[in-house]
Amino acid sequence: MVMELPLDQVRTLLTVVDEGTFDAAAAVLHVTPSAVSQRVKALEQRTGSVLVTRTKPVGLTESGQVVVRFARRLAALEQDARAELSGAGEPVRVPIAVNADSLATWFLAALARVPDVCFELHREDQDHTTTLLREGTVMAAVTSSATAVQGCSVRPLGHLRYLPLASPAFASRWLTGSLLEDLARAPVVMFDRRDDLQDRFIRSLGGERASELRHYVPASDVFVAAVAEGLGWGMVPAEQAAQRLRSGALTALAPPRVVEVPLYWQQWKLDLPALSAVATAVAGAAATSLHG
Known part of the structure; x- marks a missing residue:
């Protein structure tokens, strides 16, 4: 038997996830919270699975992630079809997960190459951005x-290079002998x-x-500033470091040692012109900014 997913129930679940609560979803959908709850329960009965955890904000189960990916x-x-049929329509919105250092260096230049698209950027560590893809958030x-x-394709972009x-x-104060021994006790800045x-x-x-003397600074530009101010040592993207290295505000601890982080572009396997245009722009910007 083929399982059918009623579209009104699927859209209701997506609204609950986006708004965070049943009450907020009800306000957006112009129905009562009871009606929202009934639609979600009906969808759970149809799929035979619990789809959301009733927390604030709501959470998604693995089954819920599958349905939300379908909904998005x-x-x-639907948005692409409306735009094609009308020749205009509402602006296309593309949600993307991206790490902070890419945002601070090369990524925005890629987005600037794509007109007529609205971007919703989700900042997340590069090791965890796939979670947002898996959940259907981006x-x-x-x-x-x-x-x-x-359900996604993947292509290599290059390497983001970090300098200690x-x-x-x-x-001068902390690094007076063995680099390894000195860094094991020196304060360090972490994102x-x-x-x-x-x-x-x-x-x-x-x-x-590294040392347990750790400062956490969760903003890319401020992270670099914290290292330059002497709060601790840290791994800084080469592009962000260039000007301060030239001016003498920063110094390399172990030239030519670096840490390179490979970056990839993953996207839904959907034939959407806007998404394809973004992918092309991202690949082009990465080719000129990242290391091979």
């Missing part, structure tokens, strides 16, 4: 994973608790991990 693909295809993602999410840097004053670039660099030197 359906919404994208259509495409810049990720460090070469393994395609189900510090301010000259910090280096957030998921950031392992600094620990990865220490491992490349033969150690285990």
Whole structure:
């Protein structure tokens, strides 16, 4: 027997996920919260699975992720069809997950090459952007994973190169002997608790991990500023470091050692002109900005 998914129930589930609560979804759909709850329950009965966790905001189960991915693909295809039939229609919206360092360096130049598209950017670590693809939150993602999410295609973009840097004053104070031993006790700047670039660099030197004196600075430009101010040492994208290296505000700790993070573009396997245009622009910008 072929399972049919009623479109009104599917759209209701998507609205609940986007708005975060049943009450908020009801306001958007101009129905009562009870009606929203009944539609979601009916969809769960039809699929034989719990689709959402009744938390605030709601969470998606694995089955819920499958239905939401379907709902977003359906919404994208409907929008594309309306635009093709009318010759105009509402602006195309493309949600994308991208890491902060790409946002701060090369990625926005790619988006500027694509007119008539509205972008909804979700900032996430490159090791975790595929989660948003899997959940159906975004259509495409810049990720460090070469393994395609189900229903997605993947292409390599290049490598984002990071340099181990510090301010000259910090280096003079903390780095006086063995680099590995000094960095094991020196303060370090990290983007957030998921950031392992600094620990990865220490491992490349033969150690285990950076010092426990850790500052967490979850904004790319401010992260670089924190390193330049002497808060600690850190791994800085080469493009962001260039000007401060030339001016002497930053100094390299172990030239020519670097850490390179491979980046990939993953996107839904849908024939959507806007999504294809974005992919082409991203690949072009990456070819001129990232390392092979």
